[in-house]
Amino acid sequence: MGIWAEFKKGIIDENPIFRIVLGLCPTLAVSTAAINGLSMGAATTFVLVCSNFIISLLRKVIPENVRIPAYVVVIATFVTIADYVMGAFIPELHKALGIFIPLIVVNCIILGRAEAFANKNTVSLSIADGFGMGIGFTLSLLTIASIREIIGTGTIFGLSVFGPNYQPAIMMILPPGGFITIGTLLALFNYLEARSNKKEK
């Protein structure tokens, strides 16, 4: 597959949340507002691209029996860099994401792509994979967070949608709302894929 194909697959066909179903913990926690979803997606994409790049670059150098500690050090380093940079230059977003920035280290998508792709493919393909997965993750987060924010607070990116008389369904920004939104979207995408598979047959 070429660079464009490796990039494109992460957005729909192999979307990390809705197709590969990885990284649901931070997804549930952070998708309470569109801006949080976007910021988390951007930070995760940064870490994903950087870690895929380094791990692919060193794929012939790191011995297989110590690859996991080596990968975790690389990933944790980029997450910490992202944490410091956000804390210094975008403090409000840093505070909003709070404890979930360090938790990017244990986002399964990052170690998952390192193991499944970056350690077996060239640097340019790995960077494309990282970008694709990161953007797919961000778009999914944005979708989920927008739904939860609009129904749960009546705003999108902080701007009022329904006016001051809207009674928000606060449940949507609490954990049950997260599960319901993600489950419903997952069912929808499964249905759409089954239908497109049936059409091809």
Place this chain on the structure above:
Amino acid sequence: MKNIIKPTIILFLVAFFASAALAYTFSITNPKIQKLKKEKEAVSMRLIFKDAGRFETKKNKGLEYKLAFDGSGKRVGAVFTISAKGYSTDPIILLVGVSDGKVAGIDIIEQKETPGLGASITENWFKNQFKNKTLKDKIEAKNDVDAITGATISSRAVANGVREALKIAEKEGM
């Protein structure tokens, strides 16, 4: 033996370069982060003492705290920075404003408690409970003040911190 040497060297190099990158990033971002922390503290202190126009640092044998003065130069109180062990391994840092042995107000400036549970100590209803408390009060979570449901340890940490601040204030004559 040879099977151990190469992985060890590689891991060492990975860790070495990771540390170098982190040290560099830290040296650039930390000054800015510290500056933002000081600004946030100043905002918190103004929330606690609304009439205060000026704050002065006072040092007394290794103890450091801030004195608050209003526009006419009269001292309105003191602000103590207390570190309290909550649920997380990182301590809760709270500012306690004391005026004549009474709590003027508190603010949580740093905490890494559980989001949705212990993190609720930053909510106004919880912080406002401590206003006007003195050492004559018990200042105990679930007793004298309401604790946060499912976050007893975090609530207790803040209550203990407030009590500690009042004790220090008494010793300093605030």
